[in-house]
Amino acid sequence: MPDWSYQTLFRPVLFRLPARVARTVTLNAMRGVSRIPGGTFIIKTLGHMEPSPLLESHHSAIIFSTPVGLSGGVDPHGTAHRALSQFGFGFVELGPITKEQQITTDPIRMDLTNEALLYPSEYENDGLQRFIHRIRNPGHRLPLFARIAADQAHSVDHAAEELRSLHHTLSHENLAGIYVEAISEKHDLTSNKELLQQMTELALQVRTTDHDHARQLLYLYIPLDFPNDELKQLLQDVDTSQWDGFVIGNAIHEQDRIRIGKEGLALCIDKLQLLREMTAPSAIIKATAGVHEPQDALDLLHAGADYILLHSGLVFSGPGLPKRINDAIIYNKISQTPPPPEPSFWKHWGWLSLLGIGMIIGGMIAWLIASSSVLLSYDEVFLGMTRTEVGWINPHLLHFMSHDRITLAGTMMSLGILYYYLAKNGIRHGLHWAKTAVMCSGIIGFSSFFLYLGYGYFDPIHAVAAAILFPMFILAMRSNPDQPLRSPVNLHNSREWRLAMWGQLCFVILGFALCIGGIVIAGVGVTNVFVPQDLTFMGLTREALNNANPNLIPLIAHDRAGFGGALLSDAVLILIVALWGLQQGQRWQWWTLLLGGAPGFVAGLSVHYGIGYMDFIHLLPAYFALALYITGLILLYPYSMSEVRSAKR
Template sequence: MPDWSYQTIFRPLLFRLPAKLARDFTLQAMGSLSRIPGGSFIIRTMGHMEASPILESKLAGIPLRYPVGLSSGLDPNGTAHKALAQFGLGFIEIGPVTIEEHTSSSIVIQRDSPNEAIIYSDAGINEGLHQMVARLRAKQGHGLPLMLRIKSTPGCTPLQARKELLAMMEALSYYAASFYIETLDANWALADTIAHLQALQQEARMLPTVKPMLLYIPLDYPLEALEQLMELIKLEQAWSGAVIGDTIRTAEGDWTGRAAKPLTLDKVRCVRLYNRSASFSLIASGGIHQPLDALELMDEGADYVQINSGLVYSGPGLPKRINEAVIYEKIRGEEEPLPASFWLNWGWMCFLGIGMIVGGFLAWVIAATVVVLPYDISFLGMEPRILDQANPLVLQFMSHDRVTLAGTMISIGILYYQLARHGLSKGQHWTKIALFTSAAVGFTSFFLFLGHGYFDPLHALVSLLLLPMFILSMRGIKERPSWERPNLVNDRTWRLAQWGQLMMVTLGISLAIGGIVISTVGITQVFVPQDLTYLCMTPTMLNEINERLLPLIAHDRAGFGGALFSDAIAMLTIALWGINQGQRWLWWTFLLGGLPGFIAGLSVHLTIGYTDFIHLLPAYFALMLYVFGLVFLYPYLMKGQKNPRAGLLPNANYPKS
């Protein structure tokens, strides 16, 4: 459920359901998908979060791949943790856990959509220590560090709270990467609070297994009390860090949402003012609904962020977007490395693309004029004029297959050239995967030509010439982060682009299905009913004209289907992974890469009079997706965005890896 499908389809539908039902349904669906064979691969493919050494860090000695964590309130039972772990998360919070079970006869969740907020009837509901141990004993399905938030019973004395917390730490230490200690009580005297925290830290060191401890600071803990506490106790001398919570207790319930960011900023500033040690980790989790929110909290001293309501309102792509923003913030201001040598790798892919373009133009000219080549005539043992006398529609039908193949070849060539020139040359990981997958499919599809016993020497020669270029283009690629500023805000342009991305992804999937269907038909029954209606003949009648005619036509159809599938893979991977604000070359790639295929396919059908509506309906549908996709993506890709962080120094007050 990437952002392009969540924002456009799933969120409007889910928000029509009661909040709790929508949450449970979504988590159950995601969890079920992650558990089926290949489910995790599908999730990773849809999001394609690239791990980067730039993002790697250690929180109190715990290795983290990403600086973004998942708040416990979003999936309290861990139903979809395996799926969510694929979204670019570095750690997962679990809790709160209390010594005794805390339940409610009526669990209610409300949405405040205009304010992008969620209200839980009681965010402290949990199954208790015993059941939590039993649940954690089961296989988690992922390898992310678990940050267990343990909470003392509200209203208890500091001594009682300490006993509960120590008991929970001892029971849960095997499963916890670290503990979030939720024990601050605004009703305790300041001296009692300080004594309690110091005693807890000392006694925790005596446990059989010692894990890092971070003080959990509720979002609604009075700022004045927090300032007094920070003045009198140096957390950095005894604690591994602190966590700023994301909920506020109100008359309606526990509230969390976008408006929590100012409160979170205040507490981040307060804690960081008195705890500046680099070894003291500060985690912020309230009000993060777009990458800019995370960056602003990090600018004020947060090392990590956790997301809750932001995932509901912004979509599952939020962790990936934050990660990309953090990478950019860490490298901006540095000099961008020069592109790799043209002859090292990417130049060969440019040559391959140019070769496909030139070959496609030549094939188009031939298909629109003589149609068949000498080796085709030799294979048939029949001159074109004789075939034309037997049925003048046969050569026109063959022309229609070959022109569409030629247009597809040109489209592939343009896509390959653009991906190599603007992506592979800069070491972009996703362009390498896109080119490798598409080209591998394209070269493999050569064998489809042999399905009916016809060997195409020209196609074989072209494949032999282009294959070394493909191999050379895949060698020695040094992957690098992008120096292009990513999108930071959930504005109208971004939301419109989600529709554009949906159109292009759907187009890629549709073309892939079309390629598979055409190839399958080509190597099996050769024709669809509309083809035979146009030809006014049956396969048997065609076979009577020349028994080698069907293999020749089948070879054309299978080849076109394979080329279309290869083209679709390139288009689909660009739409899934490449779209980023201000990437003008991507919009031109979509435009120029799609035009030859549509022009060839539609013009040849009109030229030969093959205008059956049902036959052309998939082409009309694809054209509609293509046009709307270009329109919706234009502002996002071509106009870029105003920099909301203009004037800030690169890497200023930024967390270190």
């Protein structure tokens, strides 16, 4: 469920359902995908959210692959943690955890205007024993942190004893750390002082009795809307250095519910600044409130947070939010560092540029031949017939063969343009997604040469072209270390971004559709060769063609299979660009899609009109693809052409 499907298709439907139902449907769907064979690979492929090594950090012996964590309230029952762990998170929170299960059937509501979730209870959870089972079977390898809370109705001594019991039980589990809720807005100042003092003594005891470097970390959990003046008094009266860190909550308490949403950001920044004033500079602080777009996360990090957790932002912005935040953090890190030296033209990207130029020239020559003589001399030798004699068999036969060869020529030109632009703007700068796109496309494209042999026809020009171009592909794929994108990335859920989600959806559908089309055409080319509409256009049967010349079908099959392979290679490039590559302000990407798609559509549609092959069913996939192509370009234009701007807060 990437943003391009969530924002466009799923969110409008899910937001019409009761919130609990929508959450259950979403998480169960994610769980279902992650549990099928290859399910996590599908999630990774659609989102390309693997964290960069540049994001890795350490706290004690704990390794965080990213500073972005998953809040416990997003998936309180652990339904889809295996799937969610693939979204670019560096750690996962469980809880709040209370000793006994707490359940309410009251509805969860949504404030769409203010982007907030309204929960009837802050402590609704499955109870300690079910959480222990979840800890032992997490379904992922991310560090786990548990937030523990006592029954708020009990006395301070009872609450302290309950927290100690929860900590003692969980201290034997595979947790990286525990968040202790020792401050509550429901207690008076005196009660909070007493409870905090007892829990600080527990933190001291853990520090002095457990000398294992891999011990669980203890964090003090601070309610988001707890009054600052009271918080100052509490922190002044205890030794805060005994805590490994602090966690700022995300709930704004109202009369009969809690509010978790975007409006918590300002309160969270205020709490961060206070904590930074009153704690050691080395103190680790996690912030959990109000992150709905990458700029929010940057604001929290700038205000003093070391790590952030996502909750309501995932609901309103979509599952791509962790990746977008990670990209923004990476850019902030590298923007002040000098770029690496630009590689030589002959290192790798230059060879891919030459490969692209070669395919463009080859496509133009093939188009010229296909629109004039159609057959080459070695084609006539293979058939044992001249072009004129082939035309005597049926007046539409040469037109049909021209139609196959022109569409192949247009696809070759599209491939060449895509290779050239990806070489110049992607491979040259070490962009991982660009290298992956070219690698997958090239393997498919050069492997499809063997489809030419499906009916026993060997095309010497294709063989020579492949022999010349393949070494360029190999040289282009030489050692080329991944480099982060050094251009500004999207920071806001702007109108341009939302339109771009629709544009991205169009190109993702187009990429998948062309992949299917390429596979089908290649499959037809090496099996039946013709679809019924082909034979209707020519006014011939397969048997009549075979009787006229047994080498005609192998020759046509060679063209069709070659076109199918080239189309699949082209489709993979478009699909990966759409899935992984699109970024705000990257104008070259828009021009790549425009120029890379144009020759294929012009060739395919113009030749059908030119020869009069206008069967609507036959051309319907092309019309559908063209509609997606044009619509996608229109919707992506504002996003691709606009500059990235930081928020003014």
